[in-house]
Amino acid sequence: xxxxxxxxxxxxCKSGTSVKIxxxxxxxxxxxxxxxxQFPKQxxxxxxxxxxxxxxxxxxxxxxxKFLINHASLTLSTLTVTSAHPEDxxxxxxxxxxxxxxxxxxTFGSGTRLTVV
Amino acid sequence: xxxTTQPPSMDCAEGRxxxxxxxxxxxxxxxxxxxxxxxxxxxxxxxxHGLKNNxxxxxxxxxxxxxxxxxTLILPHATLRDTAVYYCIVFGGxxxxxxxxxxxxxxxxx
Numbered sequence: 113x114x115x116x117x118x119x120x121x122x123x124x125c126k127s128g129t130s131v132k133i134x135x136x137x138x139x140x141x142x143x144x145x146x147x148x149x150q151f152p153k154q155x156x157x158x159x160x161x162x163x164x165x166x167x168x169x170x171x172x173x174x175x176x177x178k179f180l181i182n183h184a185s186l187t188l189s190t191l192t193v194t195s196a197h198p199e200d201x202x203x204x205x206x207x208x209x210x211x212x213x214x215x216x217x218x219t220f221g222s223g224t225r226l227t228v229v
Numbered sequence: 230x231x232x233t234t235q236p237p238s239m240d241c242a243e244g245r246x247x248x249x250x251x252x253x254x255x256x257x258x259x260x261x262x263x264x265x266x267x268x269x270x271x272x273x274x275x276x277x278h279g280l281k282n283n284x285x286x287x288x289x290x291x292x293x294x295x296x297x298x299x300x301t302l303i304l305p306h307a308t309l310r311d312t313a314v315y316y317c318i319v320f321g322g323x324x325x326x327x328x329x330x331x332x333x334x335x336x337x338x339x
Contacts, residue, residue: 116272118272146326146327148329155316155329155330155331155332156267156273156329157329158326158327158328161326203270205272205273207272207273207327217261217263217265217275217278217318217320217327218275218327219275220265220272220273220274221272222271222272223270223271223272225270
């Protein structure tokens with residue numbers, strides 16, 4: 113089945129620095145990928161939709177200048193958290209759907225635990 | 230907002246069947262019912278999906294009522310590894326994103 117690889121799985125960074133998270137579709141091409149954020153004991157909240165070759169679409173309340181998304185190829189989307197602050201500490205998860213696959217919904221990456229100190 | 234309602238938590242004895250209900254009274258005719266689960270600190274994992282008919286795969290069974298306003302996910306022989314948060318999601322299946330509700334936290338106990 114479709115596999116989505118997400119790296120790194122964990123990252124600790126200092127306040128004010130930037131962190132890049134990669135999301136790769138390993139055996140399919142994804143024109144669209146999705147980025148979610150999950151705070152402790154809460155559900156997944158969609159942050160943005162990443163579109164290959166065009167600008168990402170951000171959900172209301174998500175700062176596009178802070179959470180930079182690049183989807184330069186059909187198999188790679190990156191999320192960069194710029195000038196990270198402790199309140200950005202969260203679990204970030206990407207997902208994608210194989211457009212040629214059956215209606216199996218979306219495949220998710222394993223997530224990235226970001227801790228800003 | 231999520232279009233589904235699930236109980237916040239359930240317990241199940243190991244080896245027994247776990248029956249997780251979901252209400253989706255506003256589901257549209259072309260929307261599927263998807264089930265995912267999330268084990269602690271991992272990404273969600275696809276379990277099963279259905280449109281009208283009951284479905285079964287190696288992981289679970291999905292029972293959808295005739296009026297499609299509710300469904301039940303059945304794990305026939307729950308194990309400790311099935312302890313997770315289970316999400317019932319209504320989705321058109323062709324485009325757009327998955328909207329997660331709060332899900333049901335299933336605890337399988339020895």
